Amino acid sequence: MSSGPEPVSQHTAAMRGLDNRNGSSPGVNASTTADREALTGAEPAHGTLTASTALTADGAGATNAQCDAEPIHIPGGIQPHGYLLCLSSALTIVQASENVATLVGSPVERLLGEPVDVVIGAAAAARVSHAAATAMLDEAPLYLGVIDNPLFIPRDAARKHLSTATDGPELDITMHRHDGNLIVELEVARHPTADVFASMYPLVRTFTRSLQDVVTLTELVNLAVREVRAMTGFGRVLIYKFDDEGRSHVLAEHIEDGYTSFLDQLFPASDIPRQARALYVKQRVRLVANVDAKAARLVPPVNPATGRPTDLTYAALRSFSPIHLEYMRNMGTHASMSVSLVVRGKLWGLISCHDHDARLVPFEVRVAIEHLGQLLSLQIEAKEERAETAYLLGLRRTMSQLMAALAEQDDYLSVLKSAPGELLCFAGSTGAAIVVDGKATLMGSTPDPQTVLALAQWLASSTSGVYATDFLSQEWPRASQHTDNASGILAVPISQIFRNYVIWFRPETTRTITWAGEPVKGVSSQNGSVAPRKDFAPWLETVRNRSLRWHPVELEIAGEFRLGMLNIVLRRAEELAELANELRRANKELEAFSYSVSHDLRAPLRHIAGYGDLLRESEGETLSERSKRFLNNMLESARFAGVLVDDLLTFSQMGRAALRPVSVDLNQLVRSVAQEFAAETANRKVEWIVPDLPTVTGDPAFLQIALRNLFSNAVKYTRTRESAKIELLVNSTADEYIVSVRDNGVGFNMKYVNKLFGVFQRLHRAEEFDGTGIGLANVRRIIERHDGRTWAEGREGEGAAFHFSLPKVFRAEPTETGAGKLRKPALPSPRS
Numbered sequence: 001m002s003s004g005p006e007p008v009s010q011h012t013a014a015m016r017g018l019d020n021r022n023g024s025s026p027g028v029n030a031s032t033t034a035d036r037e038a039l040t041g042a043e044p045a046h047g048t049l050t051a052s053t054a055l056t057a058d059g060a061g062a063t064n065a066q067c068d069a070e071p072i073h074i075p076g077g078i079q080p081h082g083y084l085l086c087l088s089s090a091l092t093i094v095q096a097s098e099n100v101a102t103l104v105g106s107p108v109e110r111l112l113g114e115p116v117d118v119v120i121g122a123a124a125a126a127r128v129s130h131a132a133a134t135a136m137l138d139e140a141p142l143y144l145g146v147i148d149n150p151l152f153i154p155r156d157a158a159r160k161h162l163s164t165a166t167d168g169p170e171l172d173i174t175m176h177r178h179d180g181n182l183i184v185e186l187e188v189a190r191h192p193t194a195d196v197f198a199s200m201y202p203l204v205r206t207f208t209r210s211l212q213d214v215v216t217l218t219e220l221v222n223l224a225v226r227e228v229r230a231m232t233g234f235g236r237v238l239i240y241k242f243d244d245e246g247r248s249h250v251l252a253e254h255i256e257d258g259y260t261s262f263l264d265q266l267f268p269a270s271d272i273p274r275q276a277r278a279l280y281v282k283q284r285v286r287l288v289a290n291v292d293a294k295a296a297r298l299v300p301p302v303n304p305a306t307g308r309p310t311d312l313t314y315a316a317l318r319s320f321s322p323i324h325l326e327y328m329r330n331m332g333t334h335a336s337m338s339v340s341l342v343v344r345g346k347l348w349g350l351i352s353c354h355d356h357d358a359r360l361v362p363f364e365v366r367v368a369i370e371h372l373g374q375l376l377s378l379q380i381e382a383k384e385e386r387a388e389t390a391y392l393l394g395l396r397r398t399m400s401q402l403m404a405a406l407a408e409q410d411d412y413l414s415v416l417k418s419a420p421g422e423l424l425c426f427a428g429s430t431g432a433a434i435v436v437d438g439k440a441t442l443m444g445s446t447p448d449p450q451t452v453l454a455l456a457q458w459l460a461s462s463t464s465g466v467y468a469t470d471f472l473s474q475e476w477p478r479a480s481q482h483t484d485n486a487s488g489i490l491a492v493p494i495s496q497i498f499r500n501y502v503i504w505f506r507p508e509t510t511r512t513i514t515w516a517g518e519p520v521k522g523v524s525s526q527n528g529s530v531a532p533r534k535d536f537a538p539w540l541e542t543v544r545n546r547s548l549r550w551h552p553v554e555l556e557i558a559g560e561f562r563l564g565m566l567n568i569v570l571r572r573a574e575e576l577a578e579l580a581n582e583l584r585r586a587n588k589e590l591e592a593f594s595y596s597v598s599h600d601l602r603a604p605l606r607h608i609a610g611y612g613d614l615l616r617e618s619e620g621e622t623l624s625e626r627s628k629r630f631l632n633n634m635l636e637s638a639r640f641a642g643v644l645v646d647d648l649l650t651f652s653q654m655g656r657a658a659l660r661p662v663s664v665d666l667n668q669l670v671r672s673v674a675q676e677f678a679a680e681t682a683n684r685k686v687e688w689i690v691p692d693l694p695t696v697t698g699d700p701a702f703l704q705i706a707l708r709n710l711f712s713n714a715v716k717y718t719r720t721r722e723s724a725k726i727e728l729l730v731n732s733t734a735d736e737y738i739v740s741v742r743d744n745g746v747g748f749n750m751k752y753v754n755k756l757f758g759v760f761q762r763l764h765r766a767e768e769f770d771g772t773g774i775g776l777a778n779v780r781r782i783i784e785r786h787d788g789r790t791w792a793e794g795r796e797g798e799g800a801a802f803h804f805s806l807p808k809v810f811r812a813e814p815t816e817t818g819a820g821k822l823r824k825p826a827l828p829s830p831r832s
Contacts, residue, residue, distance in 0.1 A: 072273075072275060072276060072279065072320070072321050072324075073275070073279060073311050073312060073313045073318075074308075074309040074310065074311055074312065075295070075312060075318060075319045075320070075321070076295075076297055076298055076301055076309060076319075077097070077295035077296055077297040077298055077319045078097050078295060078296050078298070078312070078315065078317040078318060078319050079287075079288070079289055079290075079293060079295065079296070079317050079318075079319055079320075080099055080293050080294060080295065080296045081187065081188070081289050081290075081293070081317075081360055082097075082185055082186055082187040082188075082316075082317040083096075083097055083099060083100045083103060083171075083185070083186040083187075083296075083317075084096065084097040084100075084183065084184070084185050084186070084296075084298070084315065084317055085097075085100065085116060085119065085183070085184040085186075086181050086182065086183055086184075086298075086303060086305070086310055087116055087128075087132075087181075087182040087183075087184060088182070088305055089182070090115075091115060091116050091125065091128060091129055091132065091182075092113055092114060092115050092116070093111050093112055093113065093114055093115075093116060093118075093119070094112065094113075094303060094304050094305045095112075095181075095298055095299065095300065095303050095304070095305075095310060096108050096111055096112070096119075096298070096299055097296040097297070097298055097299070097317075098296050098297050098298075098299050099296040100119060103119060103186075104118065104119055108299050109299060112299075112300075116128060116184065120147060120171070120173065120184075120186070121147065123147070124144070124147045124171075124173060127144045127145065127173070128144065128173075128175060128184060131144060131175060132175075132177075132182060137175060137176050137177040137182070138176070138177050138178065139176065139177075139178050139282065139313075139314055140176060140314075141174045141175065141176040141185075141314055141315075141316065142174060142175055142176065143172070143173075143174050143363075143367075144173040144174065144175060145172075145173065146170055146171065146172055146173075146189050147170060147171045147173060170188070170189035171186045171187065171188060171189055172186070172187045172188075172189050172363045173185070173186055174316065176314050176315075178311055178313060178314050179306065179310075179311040179313075180305060180306045181303060181305065181306065181310055181311070183310070183312075183314075183315060185315060185316060185317050187316075187317070187363060189363070190360075190362045190363070206227060207223065207224070207227040207372055207375070208375065210223050210227075211223075211375065211379055216383075217251075217380065217383050217384070218251070218252070220376070220379055220380065220383065221239040221251045221252035221376075222252045222254075224239055224252065224351065224372070224376050225237045225238065225239055225252045225253060225254040225351070226254050227372065228254075228339075228351055228353065228369060228372065229254045229353075231365060231368060231369060231372075232337065232353055232359075232361055232365060232369065233355075233359070234335075234337065234353035234354060234355045234359065235255065235256045235258070235259050235354060235355045235356055236253070236254075236255040236256070236259040236260075236353070236354040236355070237253070237254050237255075237351065237352070237353050237354075238250050238252070238253050238262060238351070238352045238353075238354075239251050239252045239253075239341075239349060239350070239351050239352075240267070240349050240350060240352065241348060241349035242277070242347060242348065242349055245269055246269030246272070246274065246277060247266055247267065247268055247269050248266065248267045248271075248272075248349070248350075249264070249265075249266050250262045250263055250264060250265050250266075250267075250516075251264075251349075258356070259354070259356075260332075260536065262516050262536075264514065265514045265515060265516040265538060266513055266514065266515050266516065266519070267515070267516050267519070268515070268519030270519070271327070276324075277347050279313055280338070280340045280347055280350065281340065281342055281345075281346070281347050282313055282314060283313060283314055283315075283316075283318075283340075284339060284340040284342070284370055284373060284374075285316070285337070285338070285339050285340075285366050285369065285370045285373075286316075286318075286337065286338045287316070287335075287336075287337045287360075287361055287366065288320055288325070288328065288335060288336045288337070289335055289358060289359065289360045289361070290334065290335060290358035290360075291325050291328045291329055291333065291334045291335065291336075291358075292334065292358075293358075295319035296319075298310060316366075323532050324532075326532050327532035327533075330532060330533065330534040330536070331354070331536055332356060333354040333355065333356070334355060334356060334357055334358050334359075335354075335355040335357065335358050335359035335360075336352065336353060336354050336355070337352075337353040337361055337366070337369070338350050338351065338352050338353070339351040339369050339370060339372070339373040340373065341373060341376060341377045341380060342377050343377055343380055343381045343384070344381060348377065348380060351369070351373055351376070388552075388553050391551070391553050392553045392556065392557065395426060395553065395554065395557040396557060396560070398422050398425055398426045399426060399557055399560065399561055399564070401419075401422060402415070402416070402419060402422055402423070402426065402561075403564045403568075405418075405419065406564075406565070406568050407568060412565070412568060412569070413434060413436055413441065416434050416441075416502070417434070417441055417443070420432070420443040420444065423443065423502075424443065424444050424504070426504075426557070426561070427490050427504040427554055427558065428506075428548075428551075428554060429444070429490070429504035429505055429506050430444050430445045430485065430505060430506060430507055431443065431444035431445040431446035431485055431486075431504070431505040432444055432446070432502065432503065432504050432505065433446050433452045433501075433502075433503045433505070434501075434502055434503075435452060435453065435456040435499065435500060435501045435502075435503065436498075436500045437498065437500070438453065438499075440452040440453050440456075444505075445484075445485040445505065445507065446485055446486065446505050447479075447482040447485060447486050447505075451478065451481075451482060451486075452503065454478065455476065455478075455479075455486075455489070455503065456499050456501050456503070457499065458476055459491050459493075459499075459501060459503075460493075460499040462475075463491070464493075465493070465559075465562075466490070466491070466492055466493075466555060466558045466559050466562055467489075467490075467491045468488075468489070468490045468491070468550040468554075468555055468558070469488060469489060469550075470487070470488040470506070470546050470547045470548065470549045470550060471487070471488070471545065471546050471547075472486055472487060472488060472489050472547075473487070473545050474545075480545070483507070483508040483544075483545050484507055484508060485505055485507050486505045486506075486507070487506060487507055487508040487509070487545055487546055487547040488505070488506040488546070488547025488548065488549075488550065489503055489504065489505055489506070490503070490504040490506075490550055490554065490555070490558055491503045491504075492558050492561055492562045492565070493562065494562065494565040494566065494569065495566075495569060496566065502561075502565075506547035506548055507547060508544065508545060508546065508547060509543075509546065509547055509548055510542065510543065510544055511542070511543050512540055512541065512542050512543070513540070513541055513543060514538045514539070514540055515538070515539040515540075515541060516536050516538070516539075517533055517536040517537060517538075517539055518533065518539045519533075519539070608634070609635060612631060612634055612635045613635065615631065616628075616631055616632075616635070659698075659699045659702065659785060659786070660699050660701075661697050661698055661699055661786075661810050662697070662698075662699075662700065663695050663696075663697060664695065664696050664697065664698050664700045664703060665693075665695050666693035666694060666695065666696060666730065666739075667690075667692065667693045669700065669703060669704060669707065670690055670693060670707060670728060672704070673704060673707045673708050673711055674688060674690070674711065676708065676711075677711060677712070677715050680715060681715060681724075684719075684724060685722065685723045685724065686715070686718070686724040686725075686726060687723065687724065687725045687726070688726055688727075689725065689726070689727035689728070690727075690728045691728075691729070691730075693728075693730050694730060694732065694737065696737055696806050697806070697808075697809075697810040698786050698806060698810070699786070702782045702785070702786075703782070703786075705778060705782060706778070706779045706782045706783060706804065707741075709775035709776065709778055709779050710741040710779060710802050711726070711741065712775060713741075713743075713775060713776070713800075713802070714726045714741055714742075714743040714745065716745075717743060717745035717746050717747075717800070718743050718744060718745035718746075719745075720745070720746060721744060721745060724743070724744065724745070725742075725743065725744045726741070726742070726743050727740075727741070727742045727743075728740070728741055728742075729742070735807060735808060735809075736788070736805045736806060736807050736808055737805065737806045737808065738803060738804075738805050739803065739804050739805070739806065740801055740802070740803045741801070741802050741803075742799065742800070742801040743799050743800060743801075744798070744799040745799050745800060746796070746797065746799075747794040747795045747796045747797055747798050747799050747800050748794040748796060748800055749794075749796055750793065750794060750795075753791075753792055753793070753794070756776055756792050757776045757777055757779070757780040757790055757792075776802075779802075779804065783804040783805070783806070786806055786807070786810070787807050787810070787811050788804055788805040788806050788807060789804065789805045790802075790803065790804045790805075791803050791804075
């Protein structure tokens, strides 16, 4: 018997968390309440360790390794109900099974080097010769027919060594070529008629007709076990399916009275080692006629033609591993036959036949069962593909609806939020999260936002592409606190740059499964050899901390969803890039216009202010009080307009003037800027706190303007304080300097912080604090041109802090060349 997959519910990963809730059931073994995961932090081999098996865990691992390494393809002998010959290219015998001596009445050693006709007769030898010359025999056994009572007449050269000619039994003859050997197999014919295949059609006709009536996989495998048992006469016939780890799940069973039922039970992967499963793909039918029969060894043990033991992978008579034979005895099975179910080139499962007594299955029945297995494999493949296709089409329909909605709107986040039903149905989940720009939007049953954001960060650092697991707590231990809604996840990155994800969640699905005996092999304490398990009583295990497994179709559609999202994001990025180019062109035109208008308005405004001053001086005595008030208002407005024009001119020059980076001593630069405010702060109590400052790289003229604007704000907004405090700090990181200007002024509300660095943005009334609202916009433009950042923080009534960064390694700006190259004009004083 072999291991197989888990039930259709798709819990195919290794089992966890054992308990003894079913321990009171009569005749049933049960695990203890110890949670193996908590004890070891590691997944046990083949998914189960209990209190009773923990002591032999290391031995089990060694056992499995020994089983996987056992050379079962070169057993050195065959089952004794048949005979085997290895022939040279000249069709002489180079190796034979020792029981061939019973056919010819002479020791097998005397046959070595003789032509094959000394054993099978001239007529059969002619068939072998013709097949060897014309047929495709590589790894494909060919049936040559029946020898009708061949009369063995030895050649003259061998006559003295052999007995007189005798009538031999009728023999079925097959042959194939593998690993440099031409192998001929002989079995005593047990056919009621000369036509071996005359009864094959009736044997499979009922099954073939019935295939048209079944709809589900369950109906199909139940039909198969009934027909196989009727055709073979075995006492128990099972069909089980392998999972990805080599375990098997019994899907269907047909038994007669007196046989133990294994229906819906699981067998561990160690029951059929990896190399045995590989052989089952190559050789589709295997028969153990009598578990107690002694194998007929090959003579000589090493094939003289190849210099190594003969590879019997494709031989129907190949003998079996002593471990496997002992396993059969422990199960109470004395004869067995297995038929491979190969779907899409992989071993999907087996039809396994057992009998309490020895049973030699006739050749034509084995051929019929092999044919039935092929038909069953095709039907399984068709039904699985039909089910997968229907599921895939349903998912693709849902995805198409989402993609259509996403394509019609600019904000994909709002589209996904507006369709929670489709989003959850799309991946068969109970919850979903959309993580964009460090924010998590949750739908359905999910962990809290902080956990989801931490999960997204882990995904970005530890995974790539579409990621799925049904056992998240094993990969990310923090998930062990959220098994009720996040035992499994399917995560799809929707950006190639940012940590943006769509994550689907599945909860823990706790269930109890039944193993066909405790799924651990023992190791003999005497010589360390493998000893197969003896107990096949139902053994219960509870699965915890796992969700339903993600279906391959779901992973496929998730990949398509990711590509669709990336295409949409890429298209939006291209549209935004085109818009950005247009904005850059418009900004350059606006800067040029602003520079031209600002420059041209300076002279008229100065003339207005100048002539107004002259008018007040010359005619001030004759003007009425009302006229004086009008004149003063005009002069104040003209001067404010002049300051505004100067600031606009400076702002426009920020984008037009080329940077001239040099080493700048911040100590000297800060002192010179601070002195500009000496007159303004002469009658106030202002404390300047400036530590020793480093040397940075930048354009000194631009940096001076930035610091002047920040100091001006600090002086202005501390005007209402009896004692003003202005502090400049510089912090150094690995890549940049952080310059901060702090004050204890009126501060601001942080909900307006994003407006601070915009043009004409003011957070206080002009009547309270004068200004044009351009100063901080100048600061941001200057710092961004230095490849730095600007930000601020404040509290109303407590003060504000403005920060900007300067990279330690200055990266030059791209410059225009040729006729369009810009030169740096002289920068006017902001108060000129």
